[in-house]
Amino acid sequence: MNVRAANVRAMNGGIRNGGIRFDGVTVAYDATVVLDDFDLTVEPGEVMALLGPSGSGKTTALRAVAGFVRPRTGRVLIGGQDVTALPPHRRGIGMVVQQYALFPHMRVEANVAFGLKARKVPRGEIAGRVAEALEMTGMDGFAERYPRELSGGQQQRVAIARALAVRPGVLLLDEPLSALDARLRAGMLTELARLHRELPGLSMLYVTHDQSEALTLADRIAVMDRARLRDCGTPQSLYRAPGSAFTASFVGSANLLAARWCGEDAVELDGGVRIRVRGSGGGEGEATLCIRPHLIGLGEPPGPSGPPSPDVPDMNVLHGAVTGLQWRGASHRVTVSLPPSGAELTAEVRELSSPPALGEKVSVHFAAADAVVLPPGGTP
C-alpha cells in the first residue's frame, strides 16, 4: 500500500460525528435578523453548498455551526449532538476561510500541528499526523516554509491541511477560493473534489456566491436569499427544475420572462406571443418563464428528416432582431429582442462561423420541455 493510500485510510478512520442540523435557527443583531428560522440537514459525508448573494445569511449560518454567533432561537447539532451552547473550541470542527488565516509567525508544520496540540493529541502522534495532512493536500515539501513564502493557492492548501489534521467530522469552508485567480480556483476545486472522494465520512458545509463552485463540488445546494432558505436540492434538480426565479438565476444562467398562463401547457408573453411549456397541469394568472440559454437554438429548428422546419411538434419558434453578440471562445451568446414587447432572449450556441450582425432578423427555437414555468417575480 502506498503512503497516500495509508494516509487516506488513517484519516478516514479518525473521522467521526459527521453531519450538521440546523433546527429553526434565527440569528439577529438587535432588530436586524440575519438568519431567519433556518432549517437544513447536512448528512454525514455530504457536501452542502450554501449559495446566495452577499447579505443572504449564508456566512452567518456557517458561523452559527462554528460557534462564533449565538442563535437567538433554534438549535445547531453536529453529529447528532446539540452544540448550540458549546464554545467554538469544543465543537470538533475544521474551518477554512477566504483569507487563509494562517499564523504568520509559524512555519507550515507548526500551523498544521496547532490544532493537534490544542486538542492534546499525544506528542508522538503529532509529527505523523502533520505529515499525513500535508501529504494529502500536496504540501509535504513545504513543511519548513513560512506562510509568506507560499503562493495564495499553497496557503489555502495549508489551511485545508491544518483543518483536516484534527480529523474533524465537519469541515466548514467560507468562500475558500474567493481570493484565488481563476486558474488556481479551478485547480483547488479539483483538489477539494478529490478530498471529498477520499474522505467519504467528512461532511462539508461550503459557503460561496459562485454558482460554478457549488455546481462542481456540492452534493446538494441550499439557495439563500434575505436571511432565508429559498430552495434546496441536488445541483441537477435545481438546474433543471428550479423552484423559483431567484434559484433559476442563481444556479446557472437563465432567461426569465414575465408571462401569463393561457392553457394547460402554454403561457403568453407580453404582446401576445404564445409559448408551449413543459407539461405541469397548467396554472392561472401571472408567471415567470425560465429558459436556459444553452437550450435555445438559433435559426429554424431541424425537422424530423434533417433540414430546418418551422413546424416541429412541441418546438417553439420565435422571431426577433439581434441586439447583442458576444464571442466566448467555444460559443457565441446571441441576444434577440422579441417584438412587440421587446423582451430579450439570450441563446448560447456553438461558435458560429458567420455570426449575425446587430439588428439582423433571426429566428430562435426551443423545445416546450425546456420552457419551465415558475411562480411570478422573485428575481434577484
Next chain:
Amino acid sequence: MTLRARAGRTGMMRAGMILPPVLLLALLFLYPLALVVRDSLSPDGAGGGALSTRAYSDVFGEASFRDALLNTIGIAAGATAGTLVLGFVLAFVVAFVPFPGSRALSRFIDVFLAFPSFLITLALLFVYGTVGMANGLWTDVTGASSGPFDFLHTPWGVLLAEVTYFTPFVMRPLLAAFAQTETAQLEAAASLGARPGRIVRQVVLPEALPALAAGGGLVLVLCLNEFGIVLFTGAKGVTTLPTLVYGKAILDGDYTGACVVAVVNVALSAALYGLYRMLLTRTGAHRARPV
C-alpha cells in the same frame, strides 16, 4: 563622465546631505554631553588640569549613590514589567472584547500620553496619600485615627505612579498592532480547539511582540530617567540617579559629583536598553530570521 567619477560625485552629494544634521546633533547634544564627561573627570571641577577618576571613586564610595543606583534599576525594571503586563491586558480588552465606550477609551489613551507625569502623582496623592480619599474612607468606616495606606513615599509608591503613568505608552503601539491582527486567525485557532489562553499565548502575543518590545523599550528608558514622579512621591524616602544629580548640582553645589552621577545614568540607560534589545532579539529571533 567615467563610472568612478560619477560614483565619487554621488558620494560627495550623500556626504553633503548627511553632514549638516550630524553637525547639528554634535553641537546640540554631543558637545554638552562631552562637557559633562570632561567635568566628571576634572579634579577641580572646572574642566581644567589633568584628567582624574578621583571624583568617580568618591561618588562610588557614597552609600547614597549605591542606594540611588539600586533604586533606579529596581524601579525601572519593575515599572517596565508592570506596564508590559498591565498594558497588554488592557490593550487586549480594548481591542478584542467589545464593550460600550471602548473607542472613547482608546482616544483617551492618546490624551493621557500628553499629561505631565506630576499630574498622575498628584492624583495618586489625593487617593492614597496619608490624608487622601482611601484613608479618609477607612477612618470614616472604622473610626480609626489613621488609615492603612502609607506607601506613596516608598519605592512601591514610585512604582505604582510610574506603572500608572507609563502603561499607555505600551498600550498605544499594542493597539496599533492588534488593529492589524486578523480576527479570522483567532477564529481559526478557536475552531481548531484552542482555548482563549492558548490563543493569546500562541497567536496574539507572538504577533504583538514587536509592538510590545517597542513600548517596553521606551518605558524602560523613560523610567530610568524619570524625575518628576520620583520628586513628587518619593522625595523623602526614595532617591534615584536623576534626583541625585539634582541634589548634588542644585542643593549641594557638587557639580563634579553631579556630572559623575549623570555619566553613570547615561551609561546605565544605554547598557540596560542594549541588554533589553539583545534579550528581545534572542527571544523573538524567529521573527527576525530572513525568509
